[in-house]
Amino acid sequence: MTATEPRRAALALLAAALSFSLMAVCVKTVGRRIPVAEVVLARSLVSLALCGAMVRAAGLSPWGQRRWLLTLRGLLGSIALACVFGALTLLPLATATVLQYLYPTLSALAGWHWLGERLGRRLLLAIPLGWLGVLLVCAPPGAAPSPLGILLALAGAGLTALAYVSVRELGRTEPALVIMLYFPLTSLPLCLPFVALDPVLPQGGEWLWLLGVGLFTQLGQMGLTWGLVRLPVAPATALGYAQVTFAALWGWLWFGEALAPATALGAGLILSATLLSLPAAKPPSRRAT
Numbered sequence: 283m284t285a286t287e288p289r290r291a292a293l294a295l296l297a298a299a300l301s302f303s304l305m306a307v308c309v310k311t312v313g314r315r316i317p318v319a320e321v322v323l324a325r326s327l328v329s330l331a332l333c334g335a336m337v338r339a340a341g342l343s344p345w346g347q348r349r350w351l352l353t354l355r356g357l358l359g360s361i362a363l364a365c366v367f368g369a370l371t372l373l374p375l376a377t378a379t380v381l382q383y384l385y386p387t388l389s390a391l392a393g394w395h396w397l398g399e400r401l402g403r404r405l406l407l408a409i410p411l412g413w414l415g416v417l418l419v420c421a422p423p424g425a426a427p428s429p430l431g432i433l434l435a436l437a438g439a440g441l442t443a444l445a446y447v448s449v450r451e452l453g454r455t456e457p458a459l460v461i462m463l464y465f466p467l468t469s470l471p472l473c474l475p476f477v478a479l480d481p482v483l484p485q486g487g488e489w490l491w492l493l494g495v496g497l498f499t500q501l502g503q504m505g506l507t508w509g510l511v512r513l514p515v516a517p518a519t520a521l522g523y524a525q526v527t528f529a530a531l532w533g534w535l536w537f538g539e540a541l542a543p544a545t546a547l548g549a550g551l552i553l554s555a556t557l558l559s560l561p562a563a564k565p566p567s568r569r570a571t
Contacts (some may be wrong), residue, residue, distance in 0.1 A: 291512035295521040296556070298505030303528030305498035306370050306379060307536055312491035313371035316484060319476035321495055322364050322469060328496025329503070330466035337459045346460045351452055355461065356468030358445040363469065365438030372431030375533035376545060379526050380419045381435035387413060388443035390520070396447060399514040404558050412523040412555030418548030419526055446510065446518070453511025461511075462503050523552040 309321055337344050346352045369378040387409055393399040401409075452461050484492055510518050527549040533539035 287512055291509040291518075292521055294505040295509035295513070295518055296524055298502040298509065299522050299525035300528055301498045301502035301505065303379070303525050303532060305495055305502060306375055306529060307532050308491045308494035308498060309367050309370045310375055310537065312484075312488050312495065313367065316482055316488060316492070317477070317480050318364055318367045318371065319473045319480070320482060320484075321367055321492065322360070322473045323477050324492040325363070325496045325499050326466040326469040326473065328493065329462070329500050330470065332500050333459060333463040333466065337463055340457070340459060342457055342460060344460060344463055346452075346456045346464070348452065348455060351448060352456065352461065352464040353468060355445055355448040355452060356464040357472075358441050358448065359465050360469035360472050362438045362441035362445055364473070365434045365441065369431045369435035369438060372428040373435065374427070374539045375537060376419055376526065376530040376539065376541075377427055378431065378435055379529035380416050380548075381432060382439050382442065383412075383416050383523060383526055384436065384439035385443040385446065388440065389446045392443060392447045393450060393514060397450060397514075405517055405520060408517075408520045408555040408558035411558065412520060412552050415523070415548040415551030415555065416526065418544045418551065419530060449507060449510045450514070450518075453507075458504075458507040458511055462500075462507050465503065520558075521556055524556045526552050 313321060334344070366378070366382055369381065372378075373381070390401060390405070390409060394401055449461060509521075530541055530545055530549050534541040
């Protein structure tokens with residue numbers, strides 16, 4: 283790994299956070315009428331087409347080496363995605379995103395427990411700082427959040443944490459494109475029965491929103507997977523806190539969701555945690571004279 287690769291991985295993860303926040307806007311907009319399973323199906327079809335083309339262009343085998351772990355990663359990610367999409371349709375954008383961000387601490391602890399990754403001092407500061415920001419953003423003004431939405435968001439957070447750790451482990455032997463391909467390969471057969479039970483034909487602009495779900499999720503998944511296989515779980519997931527800031531902004535601009543002072547303060551703390559998580563650049567080596 284070159285000296286600049288950790289920073290490139292960090293930038294890829296920040297770009298992924300932006301893409302996922304735009305995906306959330308698309309999901310919340312189209313989810314007013316289209317069932318969650320159908321939104322997941324649209325996301326899976328776009329991802330399968332793009333990932334399949336990239337795997338073929340790269341001359342890779344689509345099946346990978348550790349197929350059981352690849353399938354498990356796809357299963358965890360698929361169920362987590364359905365939970366997150368469901369929460370986005372029931373909760374304010376910032377609240378749904380914030381509750382999902384219970385997963386960075388869980389991922390860091392899981393990476394320490396199962397992968398033996400260290401928790402450095404900067405990360406030990408970044409994780410609670412970001413967590414404090416999460417707690418502040420989690421109290422938006424207005425009516426009490428939907429209990430079902432909260433339950434779905436919490437389930438999505440736990441499953442996302444496990445999926446992140448599996449990606450980090452798979453990155454030791456599997457190409458990033460193959461890891462991404464297993465996501466739609468798993469989610470398609472899972473969501474098809476639910477779509478068949480409650481089919482709703484998209485109309486007009488809903489097709490574009492569904493396409494946006496697939497494209498933004500794919501861009502986010504590419505940046506996320508590329509970054510996760512090049513950074514330890516703890517700094518990689520702490521960088522994802524930036525998505526909460528983006529979600530609060532889009533919720534205010536697009537959906538008219540009030541941005542309370544506590545939310546703004548929490549977003550600032552989350553951004554600070556993100557900056558702390560950036561890997562420090564290594565100084566250039568000096569030759570002895």
